[in-house]
Amino acid sequence: MTEVISVRFRNGCKEYYFDPKGLTVPTDTDVIVETAQGPEFARCSQGNHQVEDDAVVKPLRGLIRIATDNDRHTAAYNRGREKEAFEVCKKKIQQHKLEMKLVRVECSFDGSKILFFFTADGRVDFRELVKDLAGVFRARIELRQIGVRDEAKMIGGLGICGRPFCCSQFMDEFLPVSIKMAKTQSLSLNPTKISGTCGRLMCCLKYEQDAYEDAIRRMPKNDSFVLTPDGTGNVSDINVLKETVSVRLDDRPEGARCYHNCEVCVLRNGKGSREGIVVPDKRPERYIEPIAEEELPAITLVSDFDPDAAAAEDGKRRRSRGGRGRRRGENAGEHPAEKAAADNKPARSEKADKPAGDKPNREGGSRRRRSGRRGSGSGQAAPAAAEAAPKKQERPAGEAPAGEKKRNNNRRRPRRRSGGGGKPNGGAEA
Template sequence: MIKVIGVRFRTAGKIYFFDPVDFDIKRGAHVIVETARGIEYGTVVGDPKEIEEDRVVSPLKPVLRVATARDIEQEAANKQKEKDAFKICLEKIKKHNLEMKLIDAEYTFDNNKVLFYFTADGRIDFRELVKDLASVFKTRIELRQIGVRDETKILGGIGICGRPLCCHSHLSEFVPVSIKMAKEQNLSLNPTKISGVCGRLMCCLKHEEETYEYLNRKLPNVGDFVTADDGLKGEVQSVNVLRQLVKVIVEVNDEKEIHEYKVEQLRFKRRHRKDKNDVMSAEERKELKELEKLEKQEKQDAKSKLDDTV
């Protein structure tokens, strides 16, 4: 076991481990650490704790110091400089007539480098732009092309749920999301309904996946035949996963009726779920193809281009 603290360098950014040394560091404190990008200012996201050594990237770098009042002032000054750098870079992009969208500008704490994050449909030859920017800022310049998920993580926004986007508010790393998760939760496979602001499958599909898998295991599938405690037998018409209720088509006095039961009131042998692809309309098949395309793009965007600090 090894003692560490977790540090973030941006809102909802990846958490990196550092050696707290002998400093009295608490959650919410600001620290100065050395990273692959240089000296950085970060926020401590938890009290010191002991973890398994195989979870740590060796060698574990130490905290240089707890941020002083002067460090805090410098960080605030850097934030203002980033706004100015963003405006200047926008002007230079326009001057060079480049097909790229500038997303963010970021100074390292020691001002050793300025990073500009951008999106573009293809590869961009920005060599002349870099030279132009270097002549203005007199420091190292890095232009980094990012994907739409990183763009959304940086800019933030409000989801269809009415809450701040998960990726911008609390998700440290992107989670793999698949069409299977939407099917497990019996959601519409309409791309517009299960895609996020970034245009990819919504990250929140992952949040309840485990719960739905657990609850679905207790339920029969639509089309299964069941026997109820009242002696009636019939075919499952629909299920309510969260309430654990099942609607069954039963025959009473030679007439078909729909009765609703708690799952505990039913006896059944669960069959494999039928493949809905066999009964899809042309429009539904088109939507599924769009989702499969999104799922493929999802895998390509799986690794964030923002996470390279340590």
Template sequence: MTEIIGVRFKNAGKTYYFSPKGEKITSADKVIVETARGVECGDVVISNRQVEDDKIIAPLKPVIRIATEKDLAQLEANRQKEREAFKICQEKITKHKLEMNLVDVEYTFDGNKILFYFTADGRIDFRELVKDLAGVFRTRIELRQIGVRDESKMLGGLGVCGRPFCCNTFLGDFQPVSIKMAKEQSLSLNPTKISGTCGRLMCCLKYEQDAYESLLKITPKNGALVQTDEGAGTVVDVNLLTGVLKVSLHSRPDAAPKVCKRNEVKIIKDSSIRVDKAELKELSNLEKE
């Protein structure tokens, strides 16, 4: 077992493990640590805890110190510099007539590097822009092209549900989301209904999928042949969450479907959920990162 603390550098970013070096650190603290990008200040989200050795990548980097008042002042000064750098970079992009959209600017804690995040439809030759920015800021410059999902995560906003974006509030990493998930959750394959503000499939399809998969194992699907107390029939409608089925009885094909619960029928031959190839091709852009 190894003692760790968990540190996060963005509101809904990934949590990284560091060694507390025997010091008691709480989740209310900020700490100064060394990362691959340089010295950074992060929020402690997991206080001192023992974890199994196979859950960490050894050796763990130690915490340099708990953030002091001076460190917090430096952090605030960096935030102000980022706002100024954003304006300057925006002006330079316009000057060089580059078709790119600046999303965010980030200073490393020690000021040794400035990262500019942008989106663009294709590859951008920004070599002259980097030279221009380096001449202004006199430090290392990195321009990083990001996808539309990363853009939404950085900027935040409200989803179609009326709540703040999941990616901006609690989802640390993006998970693959597929059209098949939407189909299995009985959603309309209308792009405006299943995509988020970023134009990609809604992240919530993924973390709700486990519940739907469990229900699909015990619920007959559309087209399934089932036995009811009034005879055999074919399932013509399914509500997975409530477990209510509509069954067209073979003995009364012209009558209204019989309404029953999933535990009131016996599956003779189940059906399967398939996504039409034409639909899949049409909606494939929604699955892109």
């Protein structure tokens, strides 16, 4: 085992191992490491850890130091110098009329070398361009031709799936992709549909290739002679993702039926004759899809219920309810006169409180009030209502007759009646 630290250079996905030289480097720390091109500014993606000796590329280069503020200012200055070099190089390419496309410019940490990446369809003679750039920047100039996949990785972007490019996000190296993978996965062979932004086949075709190859190895081919729970037949179509096959039965050739791969017994894989094939008497069993049981969370009920206290409270309520019932039963059959005789008190009668002649004529009063309101609304009084009402005795102001309660001036007014046309009290229009 070897102790190393994992380092990534700017905008790169591949990790490189370096010797920490006895230092403890935390993750996401800027460091200065020794490379074949000299010291470089990088970031530690994983701190001190152990790896197998076979995973380390010899010779293992070491860590120079942990980056300081001065190192970060130097790296920022180099980024500005790269932008300037990019614009100058584009103008020089146009002046020399070279068929090349500038992609990216990188400047070494010490500023002694500037690296230009470009793409071109063929070989390009850029010797004069190198001389002009060396005279401008006074540094070592290196031009490197790259492919379209490297260009997409450096520039970045969004694929047809709507996500960033895999090569610029997490892929360390490019994977070999062939058109055979698209055929195996039953994809469209239209180049515009299976190609990425770089113009090459999409890298994601490689992700599920192993799963497709394993499923195809276990499933029958087209036109295979198979035995199903419903009888024998020939395979007309297969679905690799669902692992189902469509079988055209001998008894019912008008339509194909769909079966799971485990419901099919292959008697002959692929095209061929049925002569000499023995059909088993026992047919395969039907496939039953497993029902995923939902795991319910465990519910723990915590209660402070005390059965003794609950029984005592229940008995107390019943006793109080029975006492109230007995009291209500004793008082329910008593008459006011009997109760008064028991208490040695004279019984009072509601009719005795008021004289018989002092009972007001409510019917006449209500008629008088209604007739008065009708009269006030129409300007005339109803003579029949006035005659029916009893005559009042004249008495001095402030004196009330004996046995008659004083009228309450704040008594509730009678409800108004709405007449036709929305006029109050049903009064006629004057």
